[in-house]
Amino acid sequence: MKLLPLFLTILWLLNVNSQEIAILKYNGGGDWYANPTALPNLIRFCNQNIDTEIEPKPQTVEVGSTEIFQYPFLHMTGHGNVFFTEDEADNLRTYLLSGGFVHIDDNYGMEPYLRKELNKVFPDKEFVEIGADHAIFTTQYEFPKGLPKIHEHDGKRPQALGIFHENRLVLLFTYESDLGDGWEDPEVHNDSEQVRLKALQMGANIIHYAFKN
Template sequence: MNRLTHIFVIFLLVFVLIVSPNAEKFEIAQIRYGGGGDWYGDQTAVSNWLKILKKRLGMNVSNQRVVVRLTDRNLYRYPFLYLVGHGNIQLSTAETKSLREYLISGGFLFVNDDYGLDASFRREIKKVFPKKQLKSIPNDHPIYHCFYDLKGLPKIHQHNGDPAQGFGLFHDGRLVVFYAYSSDIGDGLEDKKIHSDDPPHIRQQAARMAVNIITYVLTH
């Protein structure tokens, strides 16, 4: 990102989330789902993510994560949903319908593969949008360059040898789902003591990708 664009993005974020008199604190809502896939994972990641947004972007943020079910009446209060897990995800018919309506109405979903999530997520997101396909997000996509200039989705945690890869689902040309496969951004955002073997530069990459995701969502 060039310097002029960088300054513009900061100005826009400040105006929307700080200067606006009716601005509420930005919140990240973590989805509680069924199926036994550890929906509650990365328990310190969201709060640390919010701190990073406050420090690096000057955003007015909440102090902690919010937990929601897809059928909660207040779902639309949160423009950004976070889903993480190690294994099976299972969405009910009502949850599937609610997520579809939320996404086509302007909401955004970030999915973090904490290893073992891939098969069930692909199955469930196909129920949400039967006629759509997850598409590989190329390394020149704005989500990797809208604030920090990254080479692509960083590999944070070495669960296996698979390369990190970003996938997206689009509706009417808008990216509504960003799926981080074999990267595990959440692990890199957790308290340092939880993954003490992660070197500082890896944690820095996770933080930068996390900032880019939010910047992209709020400016596109």
């Protein structure tokens, strides 16, 4: 019997009702710390509008740490390289299969590195594009066209890509949308209030979905 995964599952079950979220710190040189005002603003929006009681300051946890099991929701972002060791990939897989949820928001440029590393986490799974009829687009706010476009970057259409386990969405990758930039303080990117509101509402949908599923 593998005692470590059993211990982690028990730790997860003890914390499943927690309303804390954390930023996922990874290796490889990518700026995991990007968008420092984004999550605090999203947390404030959720607490004010969808009846969550999330701790105002998100914590930071490393991919390979057992501390990730204290959080039902992990957020990951950045612009560049991502690297997981085999132990880190195993830890993240155990977390996700035990009921955890990860939202990865491409801040621009991390997609090719991320795909390679997620193959270590789930070598038998691939990204599936999430259609506009999925519950994540209606759980609190309506997005009839699916993932909103917040920043242009390469001008490609926004995509919500997911990894599922036993019909549960365990990992969401938002690509060519850049929700996190829309969550930041207004003066950081000078986005309009309308654009920021769309980003925050979509973020609230993601948070609500992760907490309820």
